[in-house]
Every structure is written in structure tokens, then in C-alpha cells.
Amino acid sequence: MTDTSKTTNSAGTDDGGRHRGEEHPAPADARASGARVSRRGVLGAVGAGAVGGLVVGAGGGIGAYAATRPAAPTPLTHLGSDAVAFHGTHQAGISTPMQAVGHLVAFDLAPGAGRAEAIALLRRWTACAAPMTEGRPAPGHDTDVALDEGPSALTVTFGFGRSFFDRTGLVKQRPVQLDPLPAFSSDHLDPARSDGDLWIQVGSDDALVAFHALRALQKEAGSTARVRWLMSGFNRSPGATAHPMTMRNLMGQVDGTGNPKPSEPRFGEEIFVPAKPHGTLASPAWMAGGSYAVVRRIRMLLDDWESMPVGKQEKVIGRRKSDGAPLTGGTEDTAMALTKKGPDGELVIPADAHARIAQPSANGGAAMLRRSYSYNDGLRGDGKPDAGLLFVAWQADPLKGFVPVQRKLDRGDALSAFIRHEASGLFAVPAGAAKGEYVGQRLMES
């Protein structure tokens, strides 16, 4: 890797210039999140009236987290030099900007591997991931695949599945939040592609950098853990659009509009476990600063979806396809006029519209930060596209985030007819590791 890459901690309020590799102090929100976000994200967010790397709005969308993209044509000096700090209060890859390429991979501990082996693995993984996020080789025998490149916004995020605690004798430390998700009527789950002892999310704006990191992490697993499942996805490339835009999913829908924004006072408590968890169903103390990731592989029935006129698609979602604005008017950020009726006396945003049902106010304020990747695995045996969304939702408590929303959607969402939940995972993602610590140390040594 080149030495041109720098781990930056950048912010600014200039005209949207996309200067990488410059040193700037992080804004308060970014520092509070512990994830030193790149200037790219911060600037885009500032442009959208927020700080911390999120484009925000109000309303539905089944998944993609709205990472900011710079307002082009502004200079993008060197995509590869964009760096996201590995160490911090929170792990990177949660409130840091969405990347163009993502891999989700789950591991199971090998037979015979217990707590000691898991500790050694977490040490190796930490030692492997941290330098790569700075554009440096993985220790040991680096494959050289990313030799010429900067970090390209690489993030590596580690989590623990429910079964991990049994395997390592840590059941007493297991959060109640990892209790199995309820079964939903629309589930068509494949157990082989669900769950897992350990989970890693790799994201980067460059596919070679992402492959390089994935391969290095897999090799560090050695004989301690085996890959249970691996899913790969993508998002729009930085600079592919002229405006900072919320992401689109493969249905063509603006997706991620309703995400909580770091500038909101409740963002921290909605997404991250508080510093001192309290209450009967509170997370254990080792999860302070952590978050819970719900992962769902959601196949889209694109043939069915695309056979409908855009007007009908918009009724299913409750938002305009062109710009994500509510059918009741305004822009993407405008609140839905939920009681507004059309000349026909019907609700303009139908009762079963996805955006209506998914909105936090319809779910006891349930908030989650959706940060998803699209996937395209070619064609199925029946000739239909095996494509959709690798939905990743982050929250301080899935029982207050994903679960109530999905329960509601399961009963009455018009979108359900066009999607299939094919795999599911739920992971406890501990706080970020300080320098000298390994990820998950507070759990493993508790």
C-alpha cells in the first residue's frame, strides 16, 4: 500500500470540496461516536443539515443506509486515501459513511475451540484489521492484492452471535437482546446462511481493498473458526452521482430516508448501548458503547415489481420513485401527511404503504440505522434474479428497533409481496477497541 494514505479526522464547512488526506479536527458528533469519519462523509452530511456522515430524512424505505456522497463536481483528489479510524469509542462501520463494496461473513468456532482460542483469534483479527484500515499491509504474509492502494475507506466491524456465548462459557454475559428473533410469516430463512458464532462486516470504496481485507481475516481465522456464510454486496460509487443522494436499492427506490441522524439528540442512545446500561432488560456492562446488528438477506422479486407501473410501485412504498418525497408532496425530507385523502376519498399514502408502516412514530418511536448493501448473485434455477438487499440495521436494542417494526411490517406491509427474507442474523457488536486493546476484550475478560 502507498504511504500517501492517511488516517484523517476531518471536518469542515467549506463549499463541499472533497479533499482527502488532510488533517482536521473531528466535529463533536464524530468524536462522540468514536468513529473518526472522513471529510467526505462529514461534508455531505453538513450539506444535508447534519453532522456525522449521514443523509437523513423522514419516512420509510426497506433498507439502504443513506451514506452521504459529495456534491459533485467538487474535487475528489484520491479516493484511495480516504481512511476511517479503526480505534475509537464505537467500532467503525456503524455510523461511518456507507461504502461502495461490502462483505458480510459469519464464522463458527471450530470443534474444540473455546474461550482461549476465541481470545487469541480476536487478538489476531484486531492486529490484522487495524493496519489495513490505515492502508498498511496485514501483518505476516500479506497477499499484496491491495499493495498499490490506500485504505479506500476500509472498515472492519466485528460482532458476536448468540451461539458464541455457549461455545466460550460466557452464557452469563449474553445479552437478552440476542434471544432469537421472532418468526415472521414472510420469512423463508435458510439456516445455513443465518446466524453464526462470529460476524464480520467489511466495507470499502474499492473492491480489491475489500477482497484483500476479507481474505486476510479469513486466513487469520486459521483452524480456530470456519466460514459459515459469506455475502457480498455493493452500493453506488463515490462520485457516480452529481448530488449528495440517499442510496437507491435494486427496486429503483430511494432507500434509507428515515434513518436517524447523528445531529439528533437521541441518535446516540438509539444506536449505541449507553455507557452505563440499566434496567431489567438492559444490555450487560461489557456492551457499553456497542450496538446490535440485525442482518437480513432480502431477495427482491424484481420481475413482479418491475411489471407494475411506477404509479403502483409508489402506492406500495408511499413515496415518489423519482426523489423519495412522500406521495403527499414536498421533498424527501418532508413529513408524510398521513391523513391526507385524494379526490377519490382514499388515503394518498395508503394504509398498507411501506413508508407509513415502517415509520418510527407508528412503532413506539422504534429507530434503527439502516446501512445496507445491494446484492446480485446472478440468476436462480427458475431464471429469476437472485438479487436484493443485504439489510443491516443498527440499534441500541433490537427489541425496541427491528423487532417491533418488522412485526408491524409482517402484518400489513404492501411491500411484503415483492420481497423474501431468506437469511437472518443478530449480532452483538461491542464497542470500539482502544489502542492496545483487542475487539471484544471487555467481554472476553469479564
Place this chain on the structure above:
Amino acid sequence: MTDTSKTTNSAGTDDGGRHRGEEHPAPADARASGARVSRRGVLGAVGAGAVGGLVVGAGGGIGAYAATRPAAPTPLTHLGSDAVAFHGTHQAGISTPMQAVGHLVAFDLAPGAGRAEAIALLRRWTACAAPMTEGRPAPGHDTDVALDEGPSALTVTFGFGRSFFDRTGLVKQRPVQLDPLPAFSSDHLDPARSDGDLWIQVGSDDALVAFHALRALQKEAGSTARVRWLMSGFNRSPGATAHPMTMRNLMGQVDGTGNPKPSEPRFGEEIFVPAKPHGTLASPAWMAGGSYAVVRRIRMLLDDWESMPVGKQEKVIGRRKSDGAPLTGGTEDTAMALTKKGPDGELVIPADAHARIAQPSANGGAAMLRRSYSYNDGLRGDGKPDAGLLFVAWQADPLKGFVPVQRKLDRGDALSAFIRHEASGLFAVPAGAAKGEYVGQRLMES
């Protein structure tokens, strides 16, 4: 799609600035190739002492075409606005710069579909592809997946497989160049992922743009043709490296060093069928301006490869891993000193080194333009990575390009132990369509 995208025909000799969306006359070479290349490619090539969008060198490498990347940190104003003209003497996607995302898809005509249906399909495909390469929606019911984006260097390239000519009553027009490739001892070919009546290569610097185009083309196939196989790959993103670099493959090796360069006098005749084919084994007249694509899915045995020290890997290739220079010294562009011996009396570049065996001068001057994508399809049942290279090689005549080189490699290439050819295709790619024409018109109406 936004109206900020422009189809540009740009060139320049300035300091490497990456300005997209500006109008410049094409350089002579770019015009001669018929593929109006974007300034990005031209400038990079100029920086490497060439014109036309290729980084070049001298020597081996199993596959990736060395597309130029801009010398960063230079301004990249808007990746999405980069456009490659669809119409021209040659189809785009051959001598135009490599993109970050690629899909290769083969179709078979449906039972009952013949020449008339194929003509109608080629008309639909042309009408579908051309606007998308300008950042405009596909006609009819666009899915809106790429609605906010520019063309992001989208290219769509169409070819005909051997079986197409039987199906359409055009056997007399079939080039002898489409005779089946010889069997190689290292082949482990899967017929279901090989060959096909029709072939499309989709490339873009943005994954949503590439998916959007792929989906639109698949839908236009309607009941006329069915997908036979689909493979998806990637390369380094524009801007991920600070220097214009030849691509690296997933073995970490600089790959594509020996590619012919458009500035060389013989480039045109090596890659494209001449305007007036002549000789006993000449291509038919309808192939004038066309090229032949050899497609090989080459799985890499990465576990075996990576278990070797870098020094041994370099002996297998005959080049330094760090920079692609020959083991006999110099830089990537330096000629190999093939007779040079080390202190031990052994050849420095071993007799079975890949770069030695693959070099054109060892194969009667056989030249091909390798323009490949890496692929990563996860893990196989045996836990090994299902990853490698979607090798795509372009030449005026495969009997003078791929076939003699592969025959030679098949007998003595040290790299053979680390790769498996798992699928194979050979396609006649006609000249570019002029405005108002459809791709392949000269064949279909011959």
C-alpha cells in the same frame, strides 16, 4: 439519470487533470479505434507514453488488461459523468479503459427463435444500450435504479458464439475463427458456463449503473433468448491508487504488463479484423472492424499460491511482485533478460516462468489485448475460495492470439499448478454500429 452527464470525446496533454464532461476532439488513435475514449483513459495513457487508454509494458501476466488510472491527487470532478461513446468504428469495451465493475453474460436463442427474432433482438439491444451509455434511461419501462447517476463509463459490447450461426441459418457467414478452441490439458471446463449463442460484456465504474444495464438488457431478451450463464467481476476503482498503475489480480501480481498498446503501429491489425479481410483463413467481410473475444473463467488456487513465499511466487511468474519488473531488473516496462543467469548458474527468469512463456516473441508474435475482471464468488463446498479471473482477451484472430499462447502455456507454464480454467467462450464481436444501425447489422443482412 442526470443531465449532467455528457458523452465526451476528450483528449489533452495537460498535467493529468481529470476533468470529465468537457468537450475535446479525440486524438487520432482514439478516433482510429472508433471508440471515443474518455479523457481519463487518454490522459493516463499519455502519461505512460501511449495514447488510447492503455497502460502498457513488456512481458507476461495471466490476464488483467491494464487500464489507465489517473495520476492522483488530480481532481476527479465527477466519476459518473465519464462517458464512452456507444457508436463508432469499433464497439466500446475493447480498447476503451477498463472499468471497476463488469458483467459477462451469455444467452441462447429460445426454441423457435431464428434469424428474424435475432434481428429484432439486436435492434432492441442496440436501442437499449446506446442511451444508457449516455446516462439516459433505457427506453420503455426503465427500472430507475441508475436514475440519479451519470453513465459512469458504461460500455456494452455484443458478440456471437459459434452456435448462433446454426440457429439463424448463417453458417456460411461463420468465421473459421469460431471453430472450437483446442482442448488444453489443464482445462476443467463446465459446459453449462461455457459458450452460448450470444454474449454481452457490460462494464461501468459504478455497480448500480452496471446492474441497471444488465437488467435492462436481460429484460429486452424477452422470450427471444435466455441467459445461459452470467459472471460478475471487478477491478480497482478509479482513484484508489495514487499512481497510474497496471491492474493487480487476486494473486497480488501486477497483471496485464504485456498488453499491446494503441500507439504501436501494429495495434489495429493485432486487435481488430482489417477493413478488407483477405487470405484463405480470413474473417468474413462482415467482421471488418470487429474483434474476437476469448473468455476464460480462471479459478485461482489461492490457498496454495499464498502458502508460497513471495520469492517463489516471483519465480513462477518471472517478475517482481512489488512492481511487475522482470526478475532481471529494471521497471515494469523493461524487457526481460531471458538468457541472464544468476550466481548459481540458473536462469534468473526460469524456463517455465509464466512471463517468459507467454511473451509474444515466444509465440510467433502472437498478441492479444487482455481486459479481464477479477471475481469472488465466495467459498466452494471444500472451503476454498471460488475466486480468480474472468479473463477476456481480444484479438484479430484467436488462431494467432490466444490459441498459440495457451498451447505453449499448457505445456510448460509454472503458473498452471495454481489455476484452473473452469469455463470457456469464444465470440465474434462485430464492428461498432453507426448511428441508425443496430449491432451486427452487417452480418444479419448479409
